[in-house]
Amino acid sequence: MICRKIEELRQGCLGLIRRASPYNLGDPPSSSRMTTADNSSQVTQTAHQLVEQLDALPRTLQARPSRSGAELSVGILLWPRFPMLSLGGLCDALRHAADRGDQSRQLRCLWTIVGAQGESVEASCGIPVQAQSTFPDVTQFDYLVVIGGLLPHLDQVDRRYWDYLKQAAEAGVPLIGMCTGSFVLARAGLMEDHVACVHSFHLDDYRRMFPALRVVTHADYLIDGTRITCAGGISVVEMAARLISLHCGPDRASKVIHQMTVSRQGGSSFVERRAALGYLSVEDATVRHAVLLMEENLEAPLNIVVIAKMIGTSVRNLERAFATEMNTSPNEFYRRMRLRYARWMLVNTARKITDIAYECGFADSAHFIRVFREAYGVTPGKLRASRGAAAA
Structure with a gap:
């Protein structure tokens, strides 16, 4: 029942996403869309109903237990001249997931800006943000986030900030480096044996x-x-929606996406993957966590041995869980997921078939075309051509 309800709500949410998406090739010209007050009122009513129904869904089994009374608790360290967009994006995602509607109470999610007592950290836009808590017990947080600032200010912080990061690492609290926060973690010696994801603007800086x-x-x-x-x-x-889905359930992540959807002109995004793959609602936390890792790594598929290790189980247990919940093996589920995403991109974007093949983890287009035809009975090119003719 819950699975069916989530699927119904997901379809409603994706309808709104598609109307806002530049990839919806079948949309009518903008001049014909929602031009009357009645239509505008109907869209508003539908959006409110969707959020209300998502809020009313029963809580799902958490994929990961929380360290606090809430389902997800996040501590935030701000480095001098940090980007305000990063702080706002993270906190807004958490507040949408935390409560019903726009009430914004910290119920299901908690977020706290940590720092020296009475100290304010100035953002890159010049607005100061004051710390809310003076270096509390770090084990209360499920994640400790550091939002890095402008690189010339990397070392211009109180020593206690560095010590607090190291305390979190020693306590086993996962660390998140946002923006140049990856530089902060690396400078603290906390990125040994870990790969960092940085913006291309700072790639040479990180390597240097x-x-x-x-x-x-x-x-x-x-x-x-x-x-x-x-x-x-x-x-x-x-990223925030991913963590919310993992800790609070797919309904909370769906609400975040609905309230904060950002359309982009190129490159795969969380919104695209959600539109293509939908939300998985199963009771088994092992399967849910494995699927999240698969979704994060479509372009460069992970070995099932690696996935099992990352979620703290054995390959045998992972295979048994997938057989029970999904009636297939992890490898086969992963392959179908990549093909399903490829099919969605063929229908909803104008990207080249070769680019789609690479983005879905296939070594070359010939292999992709062969596997796709075996799965769907038609080649990628013919599928796109037939959909284009139907739309015309």
């Missing part, structure tokens, strides 16, 4: 400052064990 550490720049964010790094900007919302 930390030549022995691994870094990528093709992703919005990267989950690498107990280290999560995010390139910043609108990617913050995508």
